Amino acid sequence: MEVFLQQLINGISLGSIYALIALGYTMVYGIVQLINFAHGDVYMVGAYLGFFATAILGWSFLPALVMAMIVCAILGVVIEKLAYKPLRNAPRITALITAIGVSLFLEYGTMLLVTPQVRTFPQVLPEVQWKLLGNLTVSNRQVIILVITIVLMVLLQYIVHKTKIGKAMRAVSYDKQAAQLMGINVNQTISATFAIGSALAAAAGVLVGIYYNAINPLMGIMPGLKAFVAAVLGGIGIIPGAMTGGFLLGIVEAMVSGYGKSLYRDPVAFVILIIILIVKPAGLFGKNVREKV
Amino acid sequence: MALLSVNNLSISFGGLKAVSDLNLELYKNDLAGLIGPNGAGKTTVFNMLTGVYLPTSGDILLDGKSIVGLKPYQINQRGIARTFQNIRLFSDLTVIDNLKIAFHSHSKYGLLGAICRLPGFYSGEREIHERSMELLRIFNLDHKWDELAKNLPYGEQRRLEIARAMATQPRLLLLDEPAAGMNPQETQDLMNLIRWIRNEFDLTILLIEHDMSLVMGVCEKIYVLDYGQIIALGTPDEIKNNRRVIEAYLGEEAS
């Protein structure tokens, strides 16, 4: 039982990271229907910015986090303007290919700039280990990440569904021309979407960089992929879905490693993903609405 | 025996009962209309007849055999073809390819013949080509055979959609608002075309339409649907003067 609970904690903590990255993924997807493969790499850039601010400039945690979020928000907007906006009316797969291009560009551009070697964060967020119920360990960083993930999820959900800009986002996501006829500024709305999504990725990058204490230019690939899986699992475009998908994926991985064979962790996680999709073809939270004929 | 008989057909979406206890019979060579207010459930009836929606209850018999639960392609192969309220052409393909696709179920060569280009492939393709061109001629689209479907004017797209449905060689043709977006002249031509294909191909036709000039002009019997239920059935003259229909649908002084 104790081991099970510890594994649950492990899973939730891993899952909250997937969820954190998946939130931005799903939000951008929800509004512009683009699988922004570069999202994982914006996360990486965020981590490097955090590193730069703390290790080189000697800033403390919060200013570093804010700076990384702002710079990445701008980066996200610039990426959208240069690489995606001209393709708004092109087939979606075209933008997907440029997203792959942007992803490679960020990875190897960063590698050129900072070399492929690993960097480590200074201790900007002191670590505290807590013992629960005897032998269960939880660290303050795990809790911070979890709380931030949940708060951001609620915030995002609120923004998208309750605010005016959110309504504009959803309208733009469905029909850009009709949205313009409502007086909505489509470019601004999409920029806002990318800014928010990229800022979220940056937050995740800094937090994860501090949590695991090692960053490298290719660190975004796997978490990006896993976060994408998590977002799809929950129903892509659906904000609570991304979070649930992230947690589910984290817990499944922890349980397979803990109780099955760690060797088969990734294949098993994908098998579960596929089974869920076969049962629920639009993800856990997605409604499989058939096109009205 | 009726070609198509629909017995107590119902469907609900969530709490909404879109069609309830619908009964309908079509005999060979009928040219019938299905009219009713917006949202009455007309398109939904078509969707159930063609297997797009699975009815909640009731039965649909084609030649006395139930077709409920069959996939849309199976129903089509059994002889029901349709057009769509919102045109659904293969819009990035050429006009003739649109028809050739519809000939698929009647093509005469197999996979091996296609891949190895056996002689059967060439004769089969030639036959499909010729029959497609013939249909295009009938629908007066032959001069546009090589255009992309999306580049046709709206009226011609509507006609192409009917031609495409005809290419599947149906016994029963369902037309969902074929005259929508057409001007009076085009509508007139369409009426003649509908009559002509019914006779030429020995066809049964059921059509949905809001343009009364067309419905009253070609249909021999008319079903009127309101809130998912048949409220009237009769000849155009009977329907025109039916109080309930006037109240629910036509409005005073049918213009």
Next chain:
Amino acid sequence: GGGGETKQAADAKEIIIGGNLELSGAVATFGTAIKNGAQLYFDEVNAAGGVLGKQIKFDVLDNKSDATEATNVATRLITQDKVVAIIGAATTGNTMGYMPVAIDAKIPIITPSGTALEVTVDPNTKKVRDYVFRTCFIDPFQGTAMANFAIKDLKAKTAVLYIDNNSPYSKGLAQFFEESFTKQGGKIVGKEAFVPEDQDFKATLTKIKGLNPDVIYVPAYYEPVGKIVKQGRELGITVPFLGGDGWDSPKLPEIAGAAALNNTYFTNHYSSQQDDPVIKEFVKKYQAKYGQVPDTFAALGYDTAVLLVNAIKNAGDASPEKIKDALAKSKDVQAVTGKLSFDENHNPIKGAVILEMKDGKQAFKTYVKP
């Protein structure tokens, strides 16, 4: 007509040595470090007038961390660029991938870090491959050395293996550790695996903790190792973590934290923090040039260059054939990772040290004879 063309190359103004390395892709760090290490030595040689009166040109191509690309790169190095020898690749897999091309073309290759036994010895015929050499340890040596240490010095009875599932190096070390450990009466109570991209190891570590082993053998590279040790300690695992030369990097204590690394041991060629003047000199030069402390790969890259240049000098002729023969006869070549000679299987004969991490510093524990 390969022979005639290489002759021409030998007469040219410069000696071209190929590099078939991982400069992008999953293990770009390794390849880049090797490239830097080797380049450092070649620059020194060139600055001192070159070898046999000729300058050395180090022609490095990127194999994208992929065996197919490695073959492509090797073919280009051999047929287009006319190299006389090839350094690379960083991993066993990529080396094995392109090796047949080099063997067919009779071009000697030295892998700085391909540790699997079958790199230099054909597993089917059990014969040594004439044209293939390596600078690093072989898996059996390190694995066995660490097993001995665990049993004798640490008095371990049970062990868990925690392996990098994508790395033949890791699997090889683990295999020989297991063989030797069980032969001496120890018991492997668990075998777990991770992939190098992983960030979070807590689930598996929780499981390992439940198995209660005396030691945990993690023969992998420092980046995941750092995270593993850190997270293991966080979960309350206090037993020793053991590893191999992949651990050697100044980054390790940065990632894991100095305290977490106490009570961990690994086998290595040398210690970058050793007082040995050769090592100190190397570390200083490397840092001056690249602004980072060298890791094992950098040291092995440097040594590979040392061995090659030494062989060319001894051969008196930069033809692939002669270089191959001279390489095989290398004897007590002073390099960073020791005084190197090749045994009959083209593996370097060098002793290992076992290092203990103490407060983030490497401390010499024992010396293991070759």
Next chain:
Amino acid sequence: MLKVEDIHVYYGAIHAIKGISLEVPQGKIVTLIGANGAGKTTTLNTICGLTKPKSGKIFFEGKDITGVDTQNIVRLGLTQVPEGRRIFANMPVYENLELGAFLNKDKKQVAQDMERVYARFPRLLERKHQLAGSLSGGEQQMLAMGRALMSRPKLLLLDEPSMGLSPILVKEIFSIIKELNEQGTTILLVEQNAKMALSIADKGYVVETGRIVMAGDAQELLESPEVKKAYLGG
């Protein structure tokens, strides 16, 4: 109120509008009739900035709005009910209406307007929480009209509002248009149903292959033999 001066519009190589000029006086209903593909929709889209003209000028209340972004044109009090409805299918009916009032910051007024729309289209009230995409064709048209009314436009462009509607609703739509006009909204109406359109309009233009071929008083056009022959079905 609206003045279009000799606009030319291209789609790639296709010259869709070949010099159209028209005028919509304040408080009037002006209709644009013509065959399929004549360029009616393109004209409306150009007026509200969705397509950019290659040459020519457009003035709204004396202000040059040529090349201005759609959202800024909408801010000036000009909106369009687009062809094919273009409702937000993934949102419920009420949110579609709210979006119509996107620029209106006065919440009370928005709520009032919403009530008015529901009163006019009771069917929309019934379907208030249903996703707009699952509405029937006619219901969607009502929603599109309702949504446009929410922005309280001074000039409303309507692109084939009667398409796909039942006869009773067609009449209803036309009477709504008239009513709106009487309440002060200026209207530019594009219709396939020329007879109905001309009968409520003050002024009409006939478009053929990108050009205005006839213009004049609506009543005159209705009686003109050419128009009768081509657009009124004999």
Next chain:
Amino acid sequence: MSMFQRQIGKQFAILLVLVLIWLAVEFMIRFGILNPFYELNLILIGINIILAVSLNLINGFNGQFSIGHAGFMAVGAYGAAMITLKTQLPLPLALLFGALLAGVFGVLVGIPTLRLRGDYLAIATLGFGEIIRGIIVNIDYIGGAYGLSGIPKIATWSWVFWLTVLTVIIITNFVNSTHGRATISIRENEIAAEAMGINTTKYKVMAFTIGSFFAGLAGGLHAHYFYTIQPNTFNFLKSFDILVMVVLGGQGSITGSIIAAIFLTIISASLQSLAALRLVIYALLLIIIMLFRPQGLMGTKEFSFKMFSKKSKDREEKPHGTAVGQ
């Protein structure tokens, strides 16, 4: 009848050109005019053409968004290599076995997943690719993470060339038949296709299976040319590479795929000395090409010399790619 004869005549001419190309290259290889580096890249081009054309059938023609092609390539590579290593069967049988095995996997993957749409299908196919790789890594009998080495290099230029030609012919013939039209109609409008009597499930599975079969063939050739195969070669990044070729060439254009495969292989080989910069350049190239030709180099058109004549219709070529998303 003349259409038939013209067809035959044209095919004969193409065949003649192909034989000439093959002979010329074969001759140059034999006499050392073409050094092994060029030969290797020609072979790589052939393998990439097979991969791109077969994925194009799934993504471009059928409109199903698959990004797990490398997984099927892996199945073919391992299947064929195991036959060669464990039995004495000749190359063609080994290749056939690998391709069939990949085809079987295609059916097994296709039937349950093809009811998914757009991005959901994409992630499922990606998942399958990773599952296949994850399983291979864990089976020591087939080499585990080490991969298989010592596979004899028996796939020669001739084999690769003619099998590439065969693949292109088969897929072209398939696409230009009633079956191909059925396949394409699903991309264009699935609901309409079903209403026209087309068994959409059957044709989706068929496209998927044929695509997988040829991916397996490419894998087999790969294994028998590069001596070694490793599970990591077939990861999702490899799938992306193939996808890039398809989109770059134009979804639904076979000649486009061929041109893109040639182009990208050459680019990749010529940037080898640039390390990280290599991928930066590659990335920029991708972005720029997509920005200037969003429909891919060829759109959905096929390359032909007629294209250059003034007479050819200038159709508006707005492409219709894979139906991504709901």
